[in-house]
Amino acid sequence: MKFLSLIPLCFLLCLCVHRNLKGDSNSRGTDNIDEWGRLHPDPERWPSSKGWKGFKNVADKVHDMDLKFGIHLMAGISTQAYDSNTPILDTKTGKAYEESGKVWHAKDIGVPGRACKWMSNGFMALNVTSGAGKAFLRSLYELYISWGLDFVKLDCVFGEDIDFEEITYVSQILKELKPSIVFSLSPGVSATPNMAKVVNGLVNMYRVTGDDWDQWSQVVTHFDVARDYAAAKLIGAQGLNGNSWPDLDMLPFGWLTDPGQDIYIAFFNLNDKATTISWKFDDLVKALPGKKLVKGLDGREVWSLNRVVLNDVLSAEVAAHGCALFVFDY
Ligand SMILES: *[C@@H]1O[C@H](CO)[C@@H](O)[C@H](O)[C@H]1NC(C)=O
Numbered sequence: 001m002k003f004l005s006l007i008p009l010c011f012l013l014c015l016c017v018h019r020n021l022k023g024d025s026n027s028r029g030t031d032n033i034d035e036w037g038r039l040h041p042d043p044e045r046w047p048s049s050k051g052w053k054g055f056k057n058v059a060d061k062v063h064d065m066d067l068k069f070g071i072h073l074m075a076g077i078s079t080q081a082y083d084s085n086t087p088i089l090d091t092k093t094g095k096a097y098e099e100s101g102k103v104w105h106a107k108d109i110g111v112p113g114r115a116c117k118w119m120s121n122g123f124m125a126l127n128v129t130s131g132a133g134k135a136f137l138r139s140l141y142e143l144y145i146s147w148g149l150d151f152v153k154l155d156c157v158f159g160e161d162i163d164f165e166e167i168t169y170v171s172q173i174l175k176e177l178k179p180s181i182v183f184s185l186s187p188g189v190s191a192t193p194n195m196a197k198v199v200n201g202l203v204n205m206y207r208v209t210g211d212d213w214d215q216w217s218q219v220v221t222h223f224d225v226a227r228d229y230a231a232a233k234l235i236g237a238q239g240l241n242g243n244s245w246p247d248l249d250m251l252p253f254g255w256l257t258d259p260g261q262d263i264y265i266a267f268f269n270l271n272d273k274a275t276t277i278s279w280k281f282d283d284l285v286k287a288l289p290g291k292k293l294v295k296g297l298d299g300r301e302v303w304s305l306n307r308v309v310l311n312d313v314l315s316a317e318v319a320a321h322g323c324a325l326f327v328f329d330y
Contacts, residue, residue, distance in 0.1 A: 017041050017042060017045060017046065017071075018031050018032050018033075018039040018040060018041055018042055019031055019032075019042060019122075020032065020042045020044060020045075025119065025122075026119050026120065026121045026122055027121060027122075028079055028080070028083070028121045028122070029079075029080055029083070030080075031078050031080045031122070033078060033080055033081050033084070033086065034052060035086060035087075036086055036087065036088060036089040036139055037077065037078070037080075037081030037082075037084065037086035037087075037088070037106050037136070038081075038089075038139060038140050038143055039073075039074075039078055040052060040054055041054060041055060046058065054143065054144070054146075054147045055069070055071065055147045055148075056146070056147045056148060059147050059148035059149070060148065063148060068150040068151055069147075069148055069149060069150050069151070070149065070150055070151025070152065070153065070182070071144065071149060071151075071152065071153070072153045072155060073140075073144070073152060073153065073154050073155065074116060074119065074122065074123045074154075074155050074156050075116070075123070075125070075126070075154055075155065075156045075157035075161070075163060075166050076110070076111075076114075076116065076123050076124050076125040076126045076156065076157075076163075076166070077106060077109065077110045077123070077124060077125075077126045077136065078122060078123055079115075079121060079122055079123060079124060081106045081110075082106045082107060082110040082112065082124060084106065085105045085106050085107045086105065086106050087103055087104070087105050087106075088104050088105065088106070088109070088132050088135050088136045088139065089135070089136075089139040090135050090139075091135070091138055091139050091142050097131070097132050097135040097136075099131050099132060104130075104131075104132035104135075106136075108127075108130070108132055109126055109127045109130055109132050109133040109136055110124050110125075110126060110127075111124055111125045111126065111127055112124050116155075116156035116161060117156070117160050117161050117187075117189075118156070118187065119156070123156055125163055125166070126166065128163070128165040128166050128169050129165065134169060137166070137169055137170060137173060138173055141170065141173045141174065141177060142177065145177050145178050145181070149178070149181060150180070150181060150182065151181065151182045151184065152170075152174065152181060152182070152183055152184065153184040153185075153186060154166075154167075154170060154183070154184070154185055154186065155185075155186040155187060156186075156187070157185055157186070158185040158186060158187065158188065158191060158195075158199070158206050158207060159186075159187050159188050159189045159190045159191040159195075159207065160187070160189045160190040161187065162195060164198065164199070167185065167199050167202055167203065168202060170183070171183060171202035171203060171240055174240070175240060175241065179241045180241070182204045182205070183202075183203045183204050183205075183240050184203065184204060184205035184206070184207075184247065185199065185203055185205065185206040185207060186206075186207040186249075187207055187210065187211075188206070188207030188208045188209045188210055188247070188249065189210040191206065191207065191208045191209075193228055193229055193231075193232035193234060196208065196229065196232070196234050196246060197232070197234070200234060200237045200238065200239060200244040201237075201238050201239060201240070201244070202239075202240055203239060203240050203244055204239045204240055204242065204243070204244050204245065205244065205245050205246075205247040206244070206245075206246060206247055207247045207248075207249050208225050208229060208246040208247060208248060209221065209222055209225055209248050209249065209250075211249075211250055212250055213250075222248050223302075223325075225246075225248070226246075226248060226323075229246040234246050235321070236320075236321065245321060261329070261330050262327050262328065262329065262330060263284070263288070263291075263297070263299075263327070263328040263330050264325065264326070264327055264328075265279060265284070265314065265325075265326045265328070266323055266324070266325045266326070267279075267316060267318050267323060267324045267325075268318075268323045269318035269319065269320060269321065269322050269323065270321065271320060271321075272320050272321070273320050274317055274318065274319050274320055274322075275317070275318060275320075276315060276316065276317045276318075277315070277316060277317075277318055277324070278313050278314065278315040279313070279314045279315075280312065280313055280314075281293075281295055281310060281311065281312050281313065281314070284310070291330065293330075295310070295311050295312065296309060296310070296311060297309065297310040297328040297329070297330070298328065298329055299326050299327050299328035299329060300326070300327060301316070301324055301325065301326050302325045302326075302327060303323075303324065303325065304324075308326055310326075310328060314326065
């Protein structure tokens with residue numbers, strides 16, 4: 001498909017790279033943390049990280065290929081750091097954080113009553129109001145940025161796990177330490193346009209839907225959500241050092257059509273300028289081998305409501321970061 005070649009190449013390391021292979025994704029005590037309670041990659045999975053080198057070597061390699069390097073992080077603090085009650089690094093002194101005559105530890109800043117909703121054994125919220133909470137976040141991002149980050153996806157901080165204070169403080173740190181970083185939030189369960197309006201200026205992307213797994217019933221819910229965020233003028237609204245975008249995430253690329261009679265074709269333009277995207281009738285025939293298709297299918301583009309007829313080629317100019325959705329009667 002032609003539009004696939006337009007996707008800006010980005011290498012995003014996904015979930016749980018810090019958990020070792022023996023624990024399941026929500027098990028306690030299977031993370032790799034340093035003496036300051038900060039998560040590092042599991043050296044069994046990432047041998048180049050041995051000796052607390054983190055993802056520096058991986059990021060260098062990714063940059064050599066002209067790609068961007070991003071990681072997925074969980075907000076708050078890991079249960080493992082909390083259980084181990086690790087001290088907090090004050091990066092200004094290089095020593096443990098001290099305030100009001102005491103050395104602060106993970107148990108002084110973790111909030112076990114606010115566990116991450118979807119990984120409740122792994123992570124809990126952090127008291128960002130406290131000086132020690134802020135010092136912990138700063139120590140995390142100084143470390144991760146030193147590996148060469150271009151993109152941060154911060155999970156368990158939006159939607160049903162909204163933590164406005166952590167989003168605000170992380171945004172401030174990123175702006176100060178590396179303004180070119182793209183800052184993305186997750187998860188999107190229970191996100192609303194009103195919630196997005198509070199954070200859009202602090203970030204570049206935020207999930208607005210939960211996960212979907214290649215089922216039409218899950219995909220179809222995205223359309224109403226996209227409409228609501230568009231109506232609220234949030235698409236391309238002001239963001240951190242630039243613009244911000246509601247993120248539908250996990251939209252399946254591939255062959256997926258509804259159980260009814262209609263045929264849907266969507267174009268996504270991930271390019272930062274308007275781009276003409278085309279699709280051939282022959283591709284549709286290959287995608288839907290069970291259907292007897294004839295040229296001249298009648299349909300409409302749902303956002304513009306323009307009528308379209310599918311003959312040899314379907315072509316449309318799509319706005320930067322925009323999409324077009326065609327529905328054909330069959
Ligand atoms: C968070 O820290 C502040 C400042 O130290 C403190 O006043 C507040 O009670 C703490 N909140 C929680 C939930 O621990």
